[in-house]
Amino acid sequence: xxxxxxxxxxxLKPSETLSLTCAVYGGSFSGHYWSWIRQPPxxxxxxxxxINHSGTTNYNPSLKSRVxxxxxxxxxxxxxxxxxxxxxxxxVYYCARGFRGDTAVVGLSLFYYYHMDVWxxxxxxxxxx
Amino acid sequence: xxxMTQSPSTLSASIGDRVTITCRASQTIxxxxxxxxxxxxxxxxxxxxxxSTLESGxxxxxxxxxxxxxxxxxxxxxxxxxxxxxxxxQYKSNYNFGQGTKLEMK
Numbered sequence: 001x002x003x004x005x006x007x008x009x010x011x012l013k014p015s016e017t018l019s020l021t022c023a024v025y026g027g028s029f030s031g032h033y034w035s036w037i038r039q040p041p042x043x044x045x046x047x048x049x050x051i052n053h054s055g056t057t058n059y060n061p062s063l064k065s066r067v068x069x070x071x072x073x074x075x076x077x078x079x080x081x082x083x084x085x086x087x088x089x090x091x092v093y094y095c096a097r098g099f100r101g102d103t104a105v106v107g108l109s110l111f112y113y114y115h116m117d118v119w120x121x122x123x124x125x126x127x128x129x
Numbered sequence: 130x131x132x133m134t135q136s137p138s139t140l141s142a143s144i145g146d147r148v149t150i151t152c153r154a155s156q157t158i159x160x161x162x163x164x165x166x167x168x169x170x171x172x173x174x175x176x177x178x179x180x181s182t183l184e185s186g187x188x189x190x191x192x193x194x195x196x197x198x199x200x201x202x203x204x205x206x207x208x209x210x211x212x213x214x215x216x217x218x219q220y221k222s223n224y225n226f227g228q229g230t231k232l233e234m235k
Contacts, residue, residue: 044229045226047223094172117175
């Protein structure tokens, strides 16, 4: 059974860099995408971005300029860095697996679709001045 | 960017009720839609993917329908454990979540 364990600094000052890591236990690290999602206090979920085992990334356009994701396949870990944080970045941050469960053929192209089936427990990050 | 709109934002219901939550996409997403349940202080839990495929271990009182731009999540007979917030999410192009529907006890 796949489990995700995440950790990172929980208290930051404005302009600092948020840094979180998620370790994957059980299951295959390759073949899926690995995402970060956040949830501000009392609000909904926002996808931050994803990375696969090869280091291919996709980022939310609204955060792209400040986000860097990386992967360490030797440890089955992936990481998130978010630069220049402000109070608006205060949130619970989750890591999740994008499971490649479906494919579709469109014209001559094959597309894969990934749904988030396993989540970490979340890390609370607060930005204070 | 694909926008997801859920309704209602809050739903008051009683044990045994049949409840339905609606999710609309700003453009077609075929059937690439998931539903999640979230309880306070916990991570979201995947209930349904591909609009109607129930995850293993999820009670059969949960069901999902729809394709294109309009989707529904139905709980056929509400149980006490079902009071939570529910989110839809499209995964056709990146990921976008609906704003959530809080299901509360009447």
